[in-house]
Amino acid sequence: MERLSRELAFLLTLDRLKEVQRQSYTLAGRHENSAEHSWHVAVAAMLLSEHAKEPVNLLRVLEMLLIHDVVEIEAGDTYVYDEDARKKQEEKEKQAAEKLFAQLPEDQSRHWWELWQEFSAGTSPEARFARSLDRLLPVLLNVATEGRSWQEHGVRASQVLARNAEVAAGSPALWEVVQKLVAEAQARGFLASDGETQAPKG
Amino acid sequence: MERLSRELAFLLTLDRLKEVQRQSYTLAGRHENSAEHSWHVAVAAMLLSEHAKEPVNLLRVLEMLLIHDVVEIEAGDTYVYDEDARKKQEEKEKQAAEKLFAQLPEDQSRHWWELWQEFSAGTSPEARFARSLDRLLPVLLNVATEGRSWQEHGVRASQVLARNAEVAAGSPALWEVVQKLVAEAQARGFLASDGETQAPKG
Ligand SMILES: [Ca+2]
Numbered sequence: 210m211e212r213l214s215r216e217l218a219f220l221l222t223l224d225r226l227k228e229v230q231r232q233s234y235t236l237a238g239r240h241e242n243s244a245e246h247s248w249h250v251a252v253a254a255m256l257l258s259e260h261a262k263e264p265v266n267l268l269r270v271l272e273m274l275l276i277h278d279v280v281e282i283e284a285g286d287t288y289v290y291d292e293d294a295r296k297k298q299e300e301k302e303k304q305a306a307e308k309l310f311a312q313l314p315e316d317q318s319r320h321w322w323e324l325w326q327e328f329s330a331g332t333s334p335e336a337r338f339a340r341s342l343d344r345l346l347p348v349l350l351n352v353a354t355e356g357r358s359w360q361e362h363g364v365r366a367s368q369v370l371a372r373n374a375e376v377a378a379g380s381p382a383l384w385e386v387v388q389k390l391v392a393e394a395q396a397r398g399f400l401a402s403d404g405e406t407q408a409p410k411g
Numbered sequence: 412m413e414r415l416s417r418e419l420a421f422l423l424t425l426d427r428l429k430e431v432q433r434q435s436y437t438l439a440g441r442h443e444n445s446a447e448h449s450w451h452v453a454v455a456a457m458l459l460s461e462h463a464k465e466p467v468n469l470l471r472v473l474e475m476l477l478i479h480d481v482v483e484i485e486a487g488d489t490y491v492y493d494e495d496a497r498k499k500q501e502e503k504e505k506q507a508a509e510k511l512f513a514q515l516p517e518d519q520s521r522h523w524w525e526l527w528q529e530f531s532a533g534t535s536p537e538a539r540f541a542r543s544l545d546r547l548l549p550v551l552l553n554v555a556t557e558g559r560s561w562q563e564h565g566v567r568a569s570q571v572l573a574r575n576a577e578v579a580a581g582s583p584a585l586w587e588v589v590q591k592l593v594a595e596a597q598a599r600g601f602l603a604s605d606g607e608t609q610a611p612k613g
Contacts, residue, residue, distance in 0.1 A: 213584060216458045220548075221555055223454055224438045227447045236426045245429045248450035252425055252477050256418045256519065268470040275454050275473075317458065346422075353423055382415060 212314050219312050222282065229281045232288045232358045233347045243278040243286060246346065250274050253342045260382040261341075263334035273328040273339045276321055280305040289347065289372055290364050302329075331378070341379030345387060348373060352390045356399030365401045366391050414516050421514050424484065431483045434490045434560045435549045445480040445488060448548065452476050455544045462584040463543075465536035475530040475541045478523055482507040491549065491574055492566050504531075533580070543581030547589060550575060554592045558601030567603045568593050 229243040251274045258267050278286075283305030287298040306325050310318045327336045348369065351359050359369070369391050377384035394400035431445040453476045460469050480488075485507030489500040508527050512520045529538045550571065553561050561571070571593050579586035596602035 213459075213462060213588070217551065217588065220451070220455055220458060221438065221551065223451065224552070224555075227437045227443065227451075228439045235429045236423065237430045241429065242447065244447035244450045245444065248446045248453070248477065249422070249425065249429075251450070251453065251473075253422055255474060255477065256422060256515075257415075260415060268473070271453075271470070271473050271477075272457060275450065275457060313458075349419065349423065350426070353426075386415070386419065 215312065215314055216317070222309070222312065223279060225282045226279055229278070229286050231286050231347075232362070233350045234354045234357050235350070236353055238354070238357075241350070243281050247275055247278050250277075250339075250342050250346050253346060254339065257342065257380070257383070258338070260380050261334065261338040262378065262380055263338075265335045265338050269324075269333075269335040270339050273324050273336060274342065276324055277328045277339065277343065279309060280325070283308060288362065289344075290362060290368055331375070334379075337375075337379035339379070341376040341383050344373045344376050345383050348387055348390055352394055355397070356394055359394075359400055363401070365403055366395050367403050369394075369400065417514065417516055418519070424511070424514065425481060427484045428481055431480070431488050433488050433549075434564070435552045436556045436559050437552070438555055440556070440559075443552070445483050449477055449480050452479075452541075452544050452548050455548060456541065459544065459582070459585065460540070462582050463536065463540040464580065464582050465540075467537045467540050471526075471535075471537040472541050475526050475538060476544065478526055479530045479541065479545065481511060482527070485510060490564065491546075492564060492570055533577070536581075539577075539581035541581070543578040543585050546575045546578050547585050550589055550592055554596055557599070558596055561596075561602055565603070567605055568597050569605050571602065 226247070227242055227244040230240045231243060231246055233241045233246070235241050251271050254267065254270045254274055258265055258270065280302040284298065284301040287294045289295070306322065310321045313321060327333055328339055331337050331340050351357065370388070373387050374384075376387050391400065395402055428449070429444055429446040432442045433445055433448055435443045435448070437443050453473050456469065456472045456476055460467055460472065482504040486500065486503040489496045491497075508524065512523045512527075515523060529535055530541055533539050533542050549560075553559065572590070575589050576586075578589050593602065597604055
């Protein structure tokens with residue numbers, strides 16, 4: 210029962226991920242939180258695993274995606290285009306993972322730590338595919354909301370391509386999708402090209 | 412590419428689950444939505460599968476839980492203690508599933524339909540365990556928020572026990588947890604016993 214009590218307490222701790230706000234917008238026009246993002250990206254894995262570069266163990270992909278953001282409960286979310294913050298974030302997230310996973314029974318703690326490390330380092334076909342999806346979703350949502358969060362942060366096409374180039378390592382087919390979406394966003398005028406100081410609205 | 416386009420369009424349709432509001436409250440005190448609930452219950456499966464009544468294929472459990480509520484995009488959420496609404500809801504949800512899953516490539520459509528049917532009917536150890544978790548989470552959240560949604564709907568202990576009795580079919584250990592939580596909620600005065608018209612607050 211002690212074991213079960215710890216697991217249930219941890220489940221309640223995880224509830225806090227529902228309050229971590231991301232920069233992305235849902236199609237209904239509000240900021241997305243990290244818990245619903247984690248669901249969306251896990252469902253994406255179910256739908257898109259056939260497009261992974263290498264064959265993947267779907268269970269491993271789902272487990273990684275379901276927990277990939279839980280460190281944000283302690284460390285907060287970092288915007289993917291904020292380069293400075295991203296570097297400091299790495300150390301903060303590692304400490305957060307240690308603190309959080311220590312709440313679990315030892316075997317589970319080790320399992321979660323391994324999943325999180327594998328995802329963070331992209332050291333397996335499963336991790337690389339999972340990372341591709343984690344990149345793809347914000348691009349999809351941005352294009353579906355006419356670049357709302359890109360516009361708010363003055364993000365340019367070259368940045369989107371640079372930050373998402375690793376999609377190719379997990380799925381060449383999805384990298385092709387990202388490139389097409391970026392070109393479409395530029396053509397429709399809601400993603401600035403280099404040289405432009407701001408994307409022309411409308 | 413036609414196949415991939417359909418999958419991506421469906422992913423964007425699924426975004427709408429983030430706007431389906433449930434009666435449960437998050438620990439931060441706002442209504443939970445069905446997308447973040449689906450994440451929470453999937454993570455619960457990762458943590459608690461060792462307590463399933465029979466050995467379960469975790470991948471199957473996760474896939475069922477990730478999609479179990481997507482029909483609500485079309486059919487809306489029904490409060491678990493609203494008996495009349497629940498009966499009408501069954502037919503509505505079946506129609507919603509048909510409509511939604513028809514958007515997928517045929518093999519995927521069949522896979523999602525099978526997962527959803529298996530979950531709804533509780534016809535496998537995986538489905539019964541998944542259903543246990545889907546029942547457990549609202550009870551956990553209710554107790555952690557001093558019975559907030561129970562109080563709002565005048566729900567009594569006997570109703571909570573009756574509606575959640577099927578937890579035992581998926582996990583006797585979790586059914587024991589539910590019974591203890593109900594007793595605790597009664598003792599602490601935020602879940603009415605039979606005979607009381609309303610739970611005494613405080
Ligand atoms: Ca993410």
